[in-house]
Amino acid sequence: MAWRDADIPSLQRRAKRRRRLGRVGLYTSAILFSFFAVFPFSWALISMFKQSSDLYVKDNNPFWFNLAPTLEHLRLLFVETNYLTFIRNSFVVGLAVTLITLTLALPLAYALARLRLRWGERMGIAIFLVYLIPPTLLFIPMTRVINTLGLQESLWSLIVVYPTITIPISSWLLMGFFKGIPMDIEEQAMVDGQSRIGAIARVVLPLMFPGIVAVVVFAFTLSAHEFIYALAFNKSSAVKTIATGVPTELVRGDVFFWQSLQAAVIIVAIPIALVFNAFLDRFIKGFTMGAVKG
Amino acid sequence: MTSSTLTRDRYLADNPKFLAGLFMSPALIYIIALVGFPFVLAIIYAFTDISTGNPELNFVGFDTFRRVLDDPVFRKALWNTFWFATLANLVVVVLATALAEVLTRDFRGKWLVRFLVLLPWVAPVSLATITWLWTLDSIFSPIDWVLRQFGLITENMYWLGRPQLAMWSIVIVQAWRIVPLAAVIVMAGLVAIPDEINDAVAVDGAGTWRRMFQVTIPLLAPIIAVAVLFGVILSISDMSLVYVLTRGGPTHSTQVLSTWAFIKGIEGGALGQGAAVALFLLPVLVGITAVVLRLARRREVL
Numbered sequence: 001m002a003w004r005d006a007d008i009p010s011l012q013r014r015a016k017r018r019r020r021l022g023r024v025g026l027y028t029s030a031i032l033f034s035f036f037a038v039f040p041f042s043w044a045l046i047s048m049f050k051q052s053s054d055l056y057v058k059d060n061n062p063f064w065f066n067l068a069p070t071l072e073h074l075r076l077l078f079v080e081t082n083y084l085t086f087i088r089n090s091f092v093v094g095l096a097v098t099l100i101t102l103t104l105a106l107p108l109a110y111a112l113a114r115l116r117l118r119w120g121e122r123m124g125i126a127i128f129l130v131y132l133i134p135p136t137l138l139f140i141p142m143t144r145v146i147n148t149l150g151l152q153e154s155l156w157s158l159i160v161v162y163p164t165i166t167i168p169i170s171s172w173l174l175m176g177f178f179k180g181i182p183m184d185i186e187e188q189a190m191v192d193g194q195s196r197i198g199a200i201a202r203v204v205l206p207l208m209f210p211g212i213v214a215v216v217v218f219a220f221t222l223s224a225h226e227f228i229y230a231l232a233f234n235k236s237s238a239v240k241t242i243a244t245g246v247p248t249e250l251v252r253g254d255v256f257f258w259q260s261l262q263a264a265v266i267i268v269a270i271p272i273a274l275v276f277n278a279f280l281d282r283f284i285k286g287f288t289m290g291a292v293k294g
Numbered sequence: 295m296t297s298s299t300l301t302r303d304r305y306l307a308d309n310p311k312f313l314a315g316l317f318m319s320p321a322l323i324y325i326i327a328l329v330g331f332p333f334v335l336a337i338i339y340a341f342t343d344i345s346t347g348n349p350e351l352n353f354v355g356f357d358t359f360r361r362v363l364d365d366p367v368f369r370k371a372l373w374n375t376f377w378f379a380t381l382a383n384l385v386v387v388v389l390a391t392a393l394a395e396v397l398t399r400d401f402r403g404k405w406l407v408r409f410l411v412l413l414p415w416v417a418p419v420s421l422a423t424i425t426w427l428w429t430l431d432s433i434f435s436p437i438d439w440v441l442r443q444f445g446l447i448t449e450n451m452y453w454l455g456r457p458q459l460a461m462w463s464i465v466i467v468q469a470w471r472i473v474p475l476a477a478v479i480v481m482a483g484l485v486a487i488p489d490e491i492n493d494a495v496a497v498d499g500a501g502t503w504r505r506m507f508q509v510t511i512p513l514l515a516p517i518i519a520v521a522v523l524f525g526v527i528l529s530i531s532d533m534s535l536v537y538v539l540t541r542g543g544p545t546h547s548t549q550v551l552s553t554w555a556f557i558k559g560i561e562g563g564a565l566g567q568g569a570a571v572a573l574f575l576l577p578v579l580v581g582i583t584a585v586v587l588r589l590a591r592r593r594e595v596l
Contacts, residue, residue, distance in 0.1 A: 022502060029396050030403075033389075034410040036470065040425035041413060043436050047428065055434065062436035104324055107317035115310045115317075123318075129583055130329055134531030136552040137576065140559045140569045141335035144349075145328070164328045167321055196313060225418045227534035228552075232560050243420045247538050258428055265424050269417035276416040277409050280478065 041269070044262035048073060055259065073259035077250075082237050083264055086245035089155055093241060094220035096159040101166040101219050102212065108167070109174035110200065114183070124175055131168040135228045143232050157233040158223065158241065166222055170215045177211030178204075217279045224272055242268055339569035346563035358566045367546050368571060371554040378465060378536075378550055379529035385469035386525050387518060390476035395506065397477065398484045415474035423538040426467045430454050430539075454540050457547030464536055464548050468529055475528075476521035483517030484510070523582055530575055551575055 047055060049069035060066045077083050112124045151157040181204055189199035230244040237249055250261045343354050362368050397408060414422055429435060430453035441447045453463045495505050533552035542549035551574055559568015
């Protein structure tokens with residue numbers, strides 16, 4: 001017994017030291033990962049307030065304001081470029097895409113998740129696979145389709161095409177959320193005299209709110225993110241989105257308006273990141289729930 | 295089933311088969327019209343000499359493919375695509391697993407760390423890439439400035455201006471962008487590991503590293519595979535990053551299939567050749583699809 005009593009403090013000490021070492025490692029890696037992720041953004045954030053005569057001197061400290069910071073480049077961005085138009089365009093496209101996606105994907109996901117179809121599972125996987133067909137494979141014929149429909153150089157081209165990306169992934173997400181709602185709730189409503197549609201509208205859809213929000217966030221972020229289609233369909237400045245407008249319009253010939261360009265990135269990227277971040281958990285939950293076989 | 299037999303006859307829409315048709319057809323028609331049809335058209339285009347100047351469907355057999363294959367730039371792009379996707383995803387697997395491990399722990403300031411490390415993924419890709427374009431600038435790159443201060447270099451690096459270095463630059467930027475996504479996917483897997491397993495391993499006296507390599511990683515293998523799958527698909531199909539950073543230059547040293555298809559097909563107007571170039575992505579995608587299906591059948595993930 002005696003040896004054991006003597007050993008306990010030293011064991012405790014060792015465990016404590018190990019734990020402290022683990023904490024140090026944890027914080028160090030958290031800081032290193034954050035630094036790597038944020039580095040180019042922080043450089044952008046500093047640059048956007050720098051005067052040109054400070055920024056464009058090779059040996060000036062890039063991380064410090066050698067001359068007083070200025071808002072001139074922000075003014076340039078908002079007053080002399082189509083930046084606000086790009087933001088509005090992305091927003092309009094996002095709204096329309098959200099509506100189309102929900103109208104088409106909600107019923108599809110409901111049918112696949114809750115009607116106990118014999119081929120429902122296989123169909124669900126098939127629809128998910130559509131998501132794996134990348135725009136790179138489709139943008140050339142798609143350009144022709146859009147031209148034939150007369151939609152090129154308008155926001156309609158994007159409004160029509162983006163649901164091909166959002167519907168598959170949203171159906172998959174929504175299937176997961178539908179499976180999470182017990183069948184009994186719906187069946188009880190039907191026993192109580194509701195039609196199935198009535199039961200869906202009054203009982204099931206309200207419970208789907210988190211899933212619907214996830215789809216809304218996804219559709220909006222996609223319309224701000226998507227690049228290839230937007231670049232291929234719309235070449236005039238008035239119908240560009242944030243993703244294509246900023247990299248193509250704020251570069252005039254070989255002259256980059258670096259400060260305004262970085263400001264344009266920061267102003268859009270941070271709010272989108274905040275919103276996306278807030279819904280990420282829900283998004284992952286939906287994603288993995290869609291994965292759970294019902 | 296009892297409830298549906300109970301109510302079946304009251305409303306037509308209560309019939310599951312009718313309802314299934316009603317609910318599924320709009321979305322399916324949309325997908326078939328705007329994914330299925332262009333997909334078939336892409337294959338047809340690859341066998342014609344269609345261009346923006348000559349929009350007739352003129353079948354030329356394998357001529358378009360032969361012309362694409364004879365082009366040294368195409369062969370370079372094919373090779374580059376392979377290296378780009380492989381190297382970037384190797385980096386991603388290592389970093390994402392570590393990052394997921396960090397983010398599942400509790401520590402002070404976690405919310406902020408999570409927000410910061412997710413930034414590369416949640417910011418629109420073309421915009422996030424612009425910050426790198428500026429970070430890797432040939433004259434004003436802050437990285438070069440730091441290296442100069444430490445006396446490590448006297449001349450600038452020209453990160454995007456020299457063939458080999460440009461390739462490494464786009465690989466690192468791509469990894470930077472995908473790591474958050476992969477980490478988030480891996481995290482979903484980490485959270486799903488029952489606490490009992492971790493407790494049992496801890497009771498057995500295994501330390502962090504042993505737990506990580508002998509328990510966590512083997513259990514995570516399927517979900518890491520899913521993360522890699524998404525990473526590979528993004529790397530071979532999303533051209534925005536390469537297009538914004540280098541447009542395939544210098545001298546096509548970072549040209550990949552997706553940028554080459556765009557440059558040939560849209561900017562050059564050779565629609566047939568562009569479609570043929572893009573079709574070379576198809577075998578890879580079919581392979582990935584097969585893997586996804588196998589995983590799905592094993593009912594572990596997806």
